[in-house]
Amino acid sequence: MAGYHQNLDQQQAPAFFARGPSPLARLAFFSALSLTLMATDSRLQYLGTAREHLMVVLQPLQFIANAPSMLYDSTNEYFSTHHRLLNENQYLRKQALVQAISLQKMKTLTLENTNLRQLLAANQSLEEYSQLGEILHVGRDPFTKKIVVNRGSNHQVVDGAAVVDAKGIIGQVTRTYPASSEVTLITDKSLTIPIQIERNGLRAIAFGHGRDNTLDLPFLPANVDIKPGDKLVTSGIDGVYPKGLAVATVTDIQTSADSPFARIVCVPTGGIENHKQVLIVSISQPDSVANTSAASQRANNNDIAAKTTKPEASQALAGAAKTPTNKVPANAPVTNTPTAPAVQAAATSAPATSAEATQHKQPVVATEPSTSHKPHAQD
Amino acid sequence: MHKTKLQTIYLSLLVAFVCVLLPWSGSALKLRPDFVLLVIIFWILRAPNKCNIGTAWFIGLWVDLATGGVFGQYALAYTITTFVAVIYQRRLVLFSNTQQLVYVLLLLLISQVTLLTVKIFSGNDVLGWTYFLPSLTGVILWQAAVALGLNTSRPSRK
Numbered sequence: 001m002a003g004y005h006q007n008l009d010q011q012q013a014p015a016f017f018a019r020g021p022s023p024l025a026r027l028a029f030f031s032a033l034s035l036t037l038m039a040t041d042s043r044l045q046y047l048g049t050a051r052e053h054l055m056v057v058l059q060p061l062q063f064i065a066n067a068p069s070m071l072y073d074s075t076n077e078y079f080s081t082h083h084r085l086l087n088e089n090q091y092l093r094k095q096a097l098v099q100a101i102s103l104q105k106m107k108t109l110t111l112e113n114t115n116l117r118q119l120l121a122a123n124q125s126l127e128e129y130s131q132l133g134e135i136l137h138v139g140r141d142p143f144t145k146k147i148v149v150n151r152g153s154n155h156q157v158v159d160g161a162a163v164v165d166a167k168g169i170i171g172q173v174t175r176t177y178p179a180s181s182e183v184t185l186i187t188d189k190s191l192t193i194p195i196q197i198e199r200n201g202l203r204a205i206a207f208g209h210g211r212d213n214t215l216d217l218p219f220l221p222a223n224v225d226i227k228p229g230d231k232l233v234t235s236g237i238d239g240v241y242p243k244g245l246a247v248a249t250v251t252d253i254q255t256s257a258d259s260p261f262a263r264i265v266c267v268p269t270g271g272i273e274n275h276k277q278v279l280i281v282s283i284s285q286p287d288s289v290a291n292t293s294a295a296s297q298r299a300n301n302n303d304i305a306a307k308t309t310k311p312e313a314s315q316a317l318a319g320a321a322k323t324p325t326n327k328v329p330a331n332a333p334v335t336n337t338p339t340a341p342a343v344q345a346a347a348t349s350a351p352a353t354s355a356e357a358t359q360h361k362q363p364v365v366a367t368e369p370s371t372s373h374k375p376h377a378q379d
Numbered sequence: 380m381h382k383t384k385l386q387t388i389y390l391s392l393l394v395a396f397v398c399v400l401l402p403w404s405g406s407a408l409k410l411r412p413d414f415v416l417l418v419i420i421f422w423i424l425r426a427p428n429k430c431n432i433g434t435a436w437f438i439g440l441w442v443d444l445a446t447g448g449v450f451g452q453y454a455l456a457y458t459i460t461t462f463v464a465v466i467y468q469r470r471l472v473l474f475s476n477t478q479q480l481v482y483v484l485l486l487l488l489i490s491q492v493t494l495l496t497v498k499i500f501s502g503n504d505v506l507g508w509t510y511f512l513p514s515l516t517g518v519i520l521w522q523a524a525v526a527l528g529l530n531t532s533r534p535s536r537k
Contacts, residue, residue, distance in 0.1 A: 023431075023432065023462055023465045023466060024462075026431065026432040026433065026458075026462070027432060027458060027459070027462040030432055030433065030436040030454070030455075030458040031455060031458055031459065033436070033451075033454075034436065034439075034451035034452075034454040034455035034458060035451065035455065036451075037440075037450045037451030037454065038449050038450065038451035038452065038455070038497070040450075041449045041450040041451065042449045042501065047450055051444065051450075054444050055444065058400075058441075058444060058445065061393075061396065061397055061400055062400055064397055064400075065397050065398075065400035065401045065402070066400075066401075066402055068401075069401075069402050136402070137400075137401075137402035137403070137404070138402070138403065138404040138405075138408060139446070139447060140399065140403070140408070140445060140446040140447070141446045141447060141448050142408070142409070142506060142510060143448075143498050143503045143504070143506065144447075144448070144503075146447060148447075175447070182447055189503070189504060210503075210504045211504060211506070211507075
């Protein structure tokens with residue numbers, strides 16, 4: 001009995017006094033703290049750098065966690081059979097041959113293209129800059145579709161770079177850390193991608209569905225010209241994704257009487273959850289990415305317009321194409337000469353604006369002699 | 380009386396955290412139990428004066444960092460869960476093994492529901508019933524640990 005009491009004292013006394021604030025007080029305090037953190041992180045941008053620094057601390061732990069699977073992969077590779085390696089070698093040789101042929105065609109085509117573009121005094125299409133990354137792990141949040149790759153800001157990966165595999169686009173870099181970066185997959189609900197139907201050139205925007213690895217094409221009318229089996233490729237008008245990369249294939253179209261829009265389901269072409277290696281493609285070098293947004297504001301300047309991405313350039317030049325028609329009657333002899341090249345460039349930059357631009361161009365050229373003579377005659 | 384060292388608690392939490400960091404994918408990711416929360420619940424039952432709501436909040440922040448979501452989601456979920464755990468901790472002495480399992484399942488579900496609520500508020504989709512599978516696998520893991528000889532009651536109360 002005495003022993004029991006002693007035991008009770010030993011356990012009860014510390015339990016009562018070592019507890020500090022009551023659980024309710026702690027709950028209130030830490031809940032408030034978490035809510036504040038959530039609000040700060042989602043609405044304000046203060047915690048980005050803190051996250052990056054903490055991620056560096058996490059790096060060794062991450063390495064330890066990845067070690068077993070990496071060890072397994074490497075031993076597996078080491079003990080891979082002779083037969084399998086031979087098969088793979090043969091397949092790769094064949095593929096290399098096929099690709100070498102198309103690459104040769106590509107070289108002549110690129111040359112021809114640059115020559116034609118020079119002849120037309122058009123903007124050079126943008127250089128792409130790519131590097132190979134390896135998937136470290138799949139995102140741990142069940143609500144989002146993300147992967148983490150082993151290339152980060154140390155390797156000049158920038159936010160917004162496109163991520164592709166051998167078959168097509170798989171996502172976009174949304175957060176960069178020093179040695180890794182987070183890629184949001186195109187099936188994520190928050191990611192949209194401007195696409196074009198390969199068959200008829202119809203432009204639309206594809207939204208990730210979020211749940212079952214599909215994409216949606218919302219807000220298209222029920223009678224839209226899309227069939228199951230149509231291929232979606234990137235349209236390249238966003239300045240993020242290079243033009244013409246495969247994105248998805250249309251699998252199902254549903255129209256219902258109560259909705260003016262069709263429900264279009266597409267399955268991504270790229271192996272969203274299959275591969276280990278991915279290619280990170282920045283459409284331009286990291287330092288010129290920042291220029292594009294500023295450039296659109298000073299659109300009339302020809303030097304800067306040449307650097308911008310296509311949609312901005314065409315907007316800028318469409319704007320430039322309008323100015324001469326207004327200015328011609330007022331002060332024709334002075335302003336006509338510098339704006340004429342801009343109109344020419346506008347005519348060649350985008351097919352949509354070219355017709356409009358040439359319409360503007362005709363009267364400018366035609367009126368030039370007459371209007372330039374009149375002021376002289378008056379003088 | 381056996382005393383739990385603080386290092387043991389933190390070491391076990393670290394191990395659980397590394398388990399979270401393992402490269403899970405596919406269906407394994409859907410079934411992955413919340414290792415960190417299980418370890419926290421274990422220590423709250425066993426050494427409530429060493430591991431409490433503050434510890435849970437702190438480790439929740441690290442889980443937030445690892446998942447790459449908004450800071451504070453897991454921290455909030457763990458805070459609320461551990462609060463319930465602490466409130467009922469003293470009654471647990473009277474619980475049988477089955478009752479304890481139900482209790483742990485409820486705690487894991489509370490954490491998941493809190494997380495779901497936060498996520499829905501920030502504009503995420505409602506996931507299917509498979510979202511709650513980690514709670515089930517968590518309980519199975521708990522039972523496996525008990526079967527392997529892990530003592531989940533407070534050592535001094537024996």
